[in-house]
Amino acid sequence: MKILFLLFPLILLLVQGAAGSSLEPTNREQCERESGFCGFLKCRFPFVIIGKCSTFSVCCKNRWG
Template identity: 55%
Template sequence: MRIVYLLLPFILLLAQGAAGSSQALGRKSDCFRKSGFCAFLKCPSLTLISGKCSRFYLCCKRIWG
């Protein structure tokens, strides 16, 4: 019966992590909606960082439109 008390926080922790994982999927479409593109680790020259697409991808936007 003591194991149930130890498993409950672990299960709640897993459920909390699964709930936040869907947010990264929407960021990529938000970047495209703002006329930007996703680049790995750094934006190319003549672009600005306008957000994040995921953990390693940045949302970049061209300076002149």
């Protein structure tokens, strides 16, 4: 019975992490809607990866805006 108190928060933590993973852009249109652009494999310095445009293309967005 004591293990349920440890297992329940772990399950909630996993569900919470899975809920936000589908919000990232998955194609070029969604990336551009998020004010980003598609780059090949990585983003240059002031930009960070926020999703994927295609297999070898990632969605980049400015870190500060």
